[in-house]
Amino acid sequence: MSDLVSAALTIAAKDIRIEWRTRTAVISALVFAILVLSILYVARDATAVPALALAPSALWVTFSFAAMIGLNRAFLTENELGAMDAIRLSGVSPSALFLGKFGSNLAFVGAVEGFGIPIFVLFYDVPIGVHLPALLLVTVMTTVAFVSVGTLLSAMVVQTRFAEVMLPVLLLPFLIPPVVAAVHLTAVLLGGRPLSAGLGWLKLLAAFDVAFVTLSTLLFEATLSE
Amino acid sequence: MSPDNGAYMIAGYVVTAVVVGGYALWLVLRLRRLR
Amino acid sequence: MMTRAEALRLASRATVVVAICVVGVAAIFVRALVFTPIERAQGPAQKIFYVHVPSAWVALMAFSITGLLSIGYLWLKDRRLDTAAAASAEVGVVFSVILLITGPIWGKAVWGTWWQWEARLTSTLFLFLLFVGYLLLRGTIIDHDMRARFSAVIGILGMVLVPFIHMTVYLFRTIHPQPVVLKPSGPTLPGSMLITLLSSFGVFTVLYLAMVTARYALATLEDLKERELHHVA
Numbered sequence: 162m163s164d165l166v167s168a169a170l171t172i173a174a175k176d177i178r179i180e181w182r183t184r185t186a187v188i189s190a191l192v193f194a195i196l197v198l199s200i201l202y203v204a205r206d207a208t209a210v211p212a213l214a215l216a217p218s219a220l221w222v223t224f225s226f227a228a229m230i231g232l233n234r235a236f237l238t239e240n241e242l243g244a245m246d247a248i249r250l251s252g253v254s255p256s257a258l259f260l261g262k263f264g265s266n267l268a269f270v271g272a273v274e275g276f277g278i279p280i281f282v283l284f285y286d287v288p289i290g291v292h293l294p295a296l297l298l299v300t301v302m303t304t305v306a307f308v309s310v311g312t313l314l315s316a317m318v319v320q321t322r323f324a325e326v327m328l329p330v331l332l333l334p335f336l337i338p339p340v341v342a343a344v345h346l347t348a349v350l351l352g353g354r355p356l357s358a359g360l361g362w363l364k365l366l367a368a369f370d371v372a373f374v375t376l377s378t379l380l381f382e383a384t385l386s387e
Numbered sequence: 388m389s390p391d392n393g394a395y396m397i398a399g400y401v402v403t404a405v406v407v408g409g410y411a412l413w414l415v416l417r418l419r420r421l422r
Numbered sequence: 423m424m425t426r427a428e429a430l431r432l433a434s435r436a437t438v439v440v441a442i443c444v445v446g447v448a449a450i451f452v453r454a455l456v457f458t459p460i461e462r463a464q465g466p467a468q469k470i471f472y473v474h475v476p477s478a479w480v481a482l483m484a485f486s487i488t489g490l491l492s493i494g495y496l497w498l499k500d501r502r503l504d505t506a507a508a509a510s511a512e513v514g515v516v517f518s519v520i521l522l523i524t525g526p527i528w529g530k531a532v533w534g535t536w537w538q539w540e541a542r543l544t545s546t547l548f549l550f551l552l553f554v555g556y557l558l559l560r561g562t563i564i565d566h567d568m569r570a571r572f573s574a575v576i577g578i579l580g581m582v583l584v585p586f587i588h589m590t591v592y593l594f595r596t597i598h599p600q601p602v603v604l605k606p607s608g609p610t611l612p613g614s615m616l617i618t619l620l621s622s623f624g625v626f627t628v629l630y631l632a633m634v635t636a637r638y639a640l641a642t643l644e645d646l647k648e649r650e651l652h653h654v655a
Contacts, residue, residue, distance in 0.1 A: 330555045333551075334587075361593050368586075383571045384572065389466070390531075392466060393467070396531075398527050399523075402523045406520045407629070414640060421640070421643040421647060
């Protein structure tokens with residue numbers, strides 16, 4: 162068990178270190194997120210749609226798309242360098258490899274969200290204050306949801322010819338339950354109500370996380386070519 | 388008195404017929420080519 | 423894998439059954455359109471029910487079977503399971519198209535709008551898009567082994583996704599007609615309508631099986647031909 166964890170952490174650390182050197186991807190994703198938030202704010206009929214009403218959807222659409230940008234790159238370096246074989250040969254278990262990638266992708270998306278949320282609060286004039294911990298919880302749970310399936314899918318599509326287009330096409334149906342739940346929960350919190358008001362959605366999100374993190378870890382081995 | 392929406396009914400059945408018939412035909416034609 | 427002769431024999435038998443079922447579907451049409459009473463509140467458009475609901479059943483069954491066959495493939499590594507899974511997915515997509523077009527037509531007639539983001543239509547739409555994605559993915563992969571493995575992953579993920587999509591949309595209010603047939607207290611459809619519906623279910627199910635078999639035979643013949651070409655080359 163500790164082998165699994167330490168191998169996963171090593172892999173995650175390696176990826177984070179590589180990304181940290183240039184930071185290009187994460188900054189680009191963040192800029193992208195800011196742009197999408199802005200466009201969604203501006204491209205509406207302000208007399209018909211108050212910013213606060215749009216806010217939850219805007220936040221989660223933005224984060225989903227930014228996450229997909231990050232995920233598209235997840236296995237790119239390995240694929241380009243043929244490094245996958247080297248990693249396999251080193252005896253790392255597929256589960257450890259998956260969890261490591263999952264971890265570094267979480268860090269990437271988390272970084273975008275970490276800067277994105279304050280900007281969101283600023284742009285949409287959102288009364289967040291008291292409910293920030295709850296919002297962070299919802300954010301973490303939702304991010305785990307889409308990064309788990311996204312990591313698995315990106316491992317596959319990077320080996321095909323149409324990776325950039327196939328990832329969103331395959332991933333978006335899986336984003337429906339977590340994103341819809343996140344939007345509802347965010348709306349609950351922004352409306353000043355406690356998290357318990359959205360209990361059904363919270364349970365859905367938790368169940369989704371458990372099911373898909375487990376499933377993705379188990380299925381990852383099938384994406385590796387002998 | 389029932390609403391007069393027979394046209395929708397016809398449309399629905401036509402679509403079903405076209406899709407079922409079309410796919411069946413496609414299967415038959417493709418199989419024929421490989422005979 | 424089957425020999426060419428076996429595949430051809432399977433194909434012939436399957437196409438015969440498909441043809442019989444197409445006639446069966448025509449018979450259902452006649453029964454539904456001419457010999458089944460018109461529902462008073464909704465009018466003749468309600469009769470779309472007799473093709474819409476069985477299509478929904480077939481689509482759901484098709485995608486579930488794809489999921490199960492996908493598990494089977496990853497477990498047993500028998501390529502035929504992948505071929506069958508893909509065949510089922512394709513037929514599922516075909517019936518989803520019927521479902522997604524007849525649904526709005528019926529909706530427009532009865533609700534006044536072409537689309538409602540409610541429970542069942544929305545779930546079906548996403549499932550449809552997922553399985554179109556499944557078929558598209560298969561199209562981008564040349565290596566048969568990779569294609570089978572990746573398809574299996576999507577098939578299984580899709581199968582697990584279905585209940586979550588249902589739950590998501592259930593947590594919304596729905597205006598979709600409440601189930602009239604599969605209620606615990608028993609069906610509330612009047613006799614003649616129930617018979618039409620059940621017959622339609624029967625014909626559509628057999629049609630699904632025949633189409634999947636024919637599609638499977640077609641895929642097998644195409645694989646055999648591809649092998650032939652590689653050996654010659």
